[in-house]
Amino acid sequence: MEITTDILILGGGLAAYAAAVELRDSGRETLVVAKAPGASALNSGAWDIADSPIRGPRDEWVEWPSWREGLKEILRRQESHPYSVLARGSSDGDFADFVAAKVRAAAEALPLEMAEGDPLALVTDFGTVKPSAWVQASMRDADLRRWQRAKVLVLGVPGFPNFNARFLRHSLLEQQERQGKSHLDFAGSLELEIPELQGRVSLKPVELAQRLDREETFVAAGQAIVRYLEGKVYTHLLLPPVMGIENTPAILEALRRITGLAAAETLSGPMSVPGWRLQAAMERFFQERGIECLEGEAVGFDAEGRRIKSLYVHQGDQRHKVRAKAVILATGKYVGGGVERRGRWKEPIFNLPLFLQGKALRAQTLPQVSRPGVAERQPFLGAGAAINPMGQPLDADGQVVYDNLFAAGGLLADFNPAQERCAAGVSIVSASVAARHAAAAC
Ligand SMILES: Cc1cc2nc3c(=O)[nH]c(=O)nc-3n(C[C@H](O)[C@H](O)[C@H](O)COP(=O)(O)OP(=O)(O)OC[C@H]3O[C@@H](n4cnc5c(N)ncnc54)[C@H](O)[C@@H]3O)c2cc1C
The missing domain is CATH 3.40.50.1860 (Rossmann fold)
Incomplete structure (x- = not known):
């Protein structure tokens, strides 16, 4: 079957949801394609926005800084972190206010009540x-x-x-x-x-x-x-x-x-009921807003020069060709399926290179990008697609790969959603930016 849409969102997690929230009043027709629930369905119940990279694991919670202070430290110390990349392109005034506004909009549109605090010290x-x-x-x-x-x-x-x-x-x-x-x-x-x-x-x-x-x-x-x-x-x-x-x-x-x-x-830990509630609420948002969702796996694409024309989606034994004017890639990291290492590191749909610490990954083995301690920050968890400030993925030479392709969420390079305590914030903010530019690209 052949399907046509303005914007195709690949993924059904928090980043896909935040992109749809940003697009709701854009007048652009939107289709969501997701093969299954991803990491968002394992979420603990919390949305982390930013945590200071210099806060020690043993620092007492009475001393914890606010997420705004954490964001300031990230912007100062981690130049290839998605927040730093997006902040460089932000023309919306104070970047922390922009982050706060996007997260609040995502929380308020969710048919699940969320509560805010800065910072919260939550019992697990x-x-x-x-x-x-x-x-x-x-x-x-x-x-x-x-x-x-x-x-x-x-x-x-x-x-x-x-x-x-x-x-x-x-x-x-x-x-x-x-x-x-x-x-x-x-x-x-x-x-x-x-x-x-x-x-x-x-x-x-x-x-x-x-x-x-x-x-x-x-x-x-x-x-x-x-x-x-x-x-x-x-x-x-x-x-x-x-x-x-x-x-x-x-x-x-x-x-x-x-x-x-x-x-x-x-x-909650994994097998998380709150994660399931979040997933169900996001799906309800798509349904209530009349956003069409297709349960299927994107497996390939056609492009003309630097423009994506269509995606191939497998749905059971059916094959669909989806023509789209712009595509938002929100396929997550290892859990969601947006990042793979099978012999080499790659993003499986568009074959985008993966980056770590600002450099393209080639044939590095897992031990070369891991640390021995279980509790240590694991570099390989930061592997992902590098983007420019508009959310467009880059090739190994730092050039835009496709003019109408945008990436967001756990998939992005140089943040570690499992250990850095900014996963929800990065997912929401990067998806909002990607969606805004995707709408302009149609
Ligand atoms: C155990 C656990 C606990 C967590 N706890 C917290 C927490 O306390 N606070 C916090 O802020 N964050 C937490 N997170 C992280 C956070 O919820 C996610 O990392 C974040 O929501 C990423 O969302 P995403 O939409 O980018 O990716 P995902 O939620 O992984 O979604 C990716 C989507 O892409 C789809 N997909 C992938 N490939 C294809 C394809 N080829 N075709 C079609 N669809 C495809 C997947 O099926 C999935 O729907 C936790 C994560 C885990 C795993």
Whole structure:
């Protein structure tokens, strides 16, 4: 089948979504092609905007800088970072204000409530504390910077190994000892039986979330907590990040109302229900806006000189030819499939070269671009497509490859979405810039 559109967005993650938000009033017809959910569907629940490259992993959270200070350091120290490249082409006044405006627009258009803070110190389901700037509203009250002598009850579910309430309680108490600030008065833990799941082992996050989505289950859970709370003086409930997929606001609201406590989910590790909520909300945005989405894999393209003419998309056993005036490549990094190393490093659809630390990667082996320590920053996670300030990908000599091709998101070179704590910010901002120039190129 042959399909025609103005702008073709390749990818279905946060960058693709942010591009669609930017394009919503452009009058350009937009088609989204994605083969599957990518890294965005594993997101912890937080949107990180920028973190200072000189902040040490052991710095205490009471001292954490704001994302604006983190951005300033990135712009000062990392000249090939996507923020630095985009800032060089920005004519929108202060670049930090531009970043803030684009992230806010993406958060506000999402049919999922997000909450802002600068910075937030969020508890993870592993008991560590992570800086961020935006978070799903159900996690807002898990910000340690807002706790003052909180009396926290950590709630686990028997048979759900991903969330160990006792371990988390100990971690919180350790945090309290290390910090100068009295955010915590005391912490306790409770394993709460969910009647229909009694006796089960190895419960999966999504399974638990779907069960909790039912009103009779979450109301019964709230009542059981109230019985436990009798005669106790807790102020906060810290919950596993599985409080429903569809009904999260109603569940949190019911738990707060029934127990009278502040209640919040922690951030989530992989197999993330909050990531799934984000993915579902982005897909709902496409649907509600009437943006056509095709589930398929882009495998090749036609070009005339420096212009892409069409893309070839496989959808099951069907083959489509999609003619587009401009293309936004938002295919992510290793998880999404936008970056590959099979013998050599490349971007698989347009065969773009990959860059690391400002230089094109050729036949480097993985050990040559890795470090031995597990906790160290891994250079290979920064490999990606290099762009100019308009978001156009560059060849190995630094020249624009195609005039109507733009790239955004995790795919970009010289930022490491897994370890740098700016993944959502870079994805949203680079996609907004790419979309703006793609619209102008049609
Ligand atoms: C475990 C985990 C936790 C994270 N936690 C956080 C966090 O706390 N804070 C934060 O800011 N960020 C976090 N992130 C990162 C962040 O959510 C993503 O890196 C970011 O959203 C990148 O989005 P993207 O749209 O560029 O890529 P992706 O979300 O990976 O999307 C890429 C899309 O491209 C599609 N695609 C690829 N190739 C093709 C093809 N040939 N044809 C069609 N479609 C194709 C994929 O199917 C997918 O839909 C986390 C990531 C992971 C993996």
